[in-house]
Structures are given as structure tokens and as C-alpha cells.
Amino acid sequence: MAYSASASGTYLSTEVFPKLGIAEQMSKTARKIYSERVGTVVARGDAELGFQQVSELMPIPGIDFIGEIPAEVQQTVLFSAGITSNVSSLDASRDLIAYLASPKAAPTIQKAGLKPLLPPLPW
Incomplete structure (x- = not known):
């Protein structure tokens, strides 16, 4: 083993x-x-x-x-996303995080062996 x-x-x-x-x-x-x-x-x-x-x-x-x-x-490991205060494109950063947290990305995330969480985003 x-x-x-x-x-x-x-x-x-x-x-x-x-x-x-x-x-x-x-x-x-x-x-x-x-x-x-x-x-x-x-x-x-x-x-x-x-x-x-x-x-x-x-x-x-x-x-x-x-x-x-x-x-x-089982021990669960969570992945997180954050945006730095000096980001050059706040909207693009938010859009990427929103996409990764969306139902549309869920099948790809699952195919990679991860479990998507689909909570509402704070913005």
C-alpha cells in the first residue's frame, strides 16, 4: 500500500x-x-x-x-479564492471567482475529482 x-x-x-x-x-x-x-x-x-x-x-x-x-x-480540504487590494482588474477577478463558484463550472470541477460548493457570492 x-x-x-x-x-x-x-x-x-x-x-x-x-x-x-x-x-x-x-x-x-x-x-x-x-x-x-x-x-x-x-x-x-x-x-x-x-x-x-x-x-x-x-x-x-x-x-x-x-x-x-x-x-x-474523511478530512475535507476547502479551496478559497481572494482578491488582493492592488488588483489591476477587480471586475475580471470577480468574474473568474463567480464562474468557478457557478453551476456551469461544477461538471468540470467534479471531473477533476473535486466537489463544487455553490454558495452565493458576497457581491
Whole structure:
């Protein structure tokens, strides 16, 4: 089993595995991947199972995405957008953020392995 050396892998090894009571077993068989995407390691056959963010797994050819870890141990990461005070085009910046938060962008966001949130924008 392979898992990411990033924050998601740290979360697995320090929170999820202990919570599931498998930390000792995983410490003997799981491998932290430092220099490439976990999906690439799985696709190459160097691991039979891999854990990484969905958006990191989806673009890797040669692997089957079998699903997310259960909600009880899932950690959600939110992405945010902001506009600096010295922006050269406030309207264009707002338009881009509005588009990314719109239902029109949702299918593309989902295809990339992310979950769109469609809250109303403050402007």
C-alpha cells in the first residue's frame, strides 16, 4: 500500500490508521511516497493500493479509482479564492471567482475529482 507524503498521508498515518486500529500493521507494509503521485506508483505496479486526494488520482492513466475513504474518517480540504487590494482588474477577478463558484463550472470541477460548493457570492 502506498500513500502520499503530503498532509493527506500524514493524516492517514497519524489519525486514520490509529483510529481504525491498524497503525502497527500499516507501519510494516505501507510506504510513504515522496517524489511522485501515488497513482503513478500504483499504475506502475509498485503498489497494489494507493491513498491520495481524489483530484490527484483521477488524471493518472492505468489505475481504477475505487472510492473515497468513509465519511467517518474523511478530512475535507476547502479551496478559497481572494482578491488582493492592488488588483489591476477587480471586475475580471470577480468574474473568474463567480464562474468557478457557478453551476456551469461544477461538471468540470467534479471531473477533476473535486466537489463544487455553490454558495452565493458576497457581491
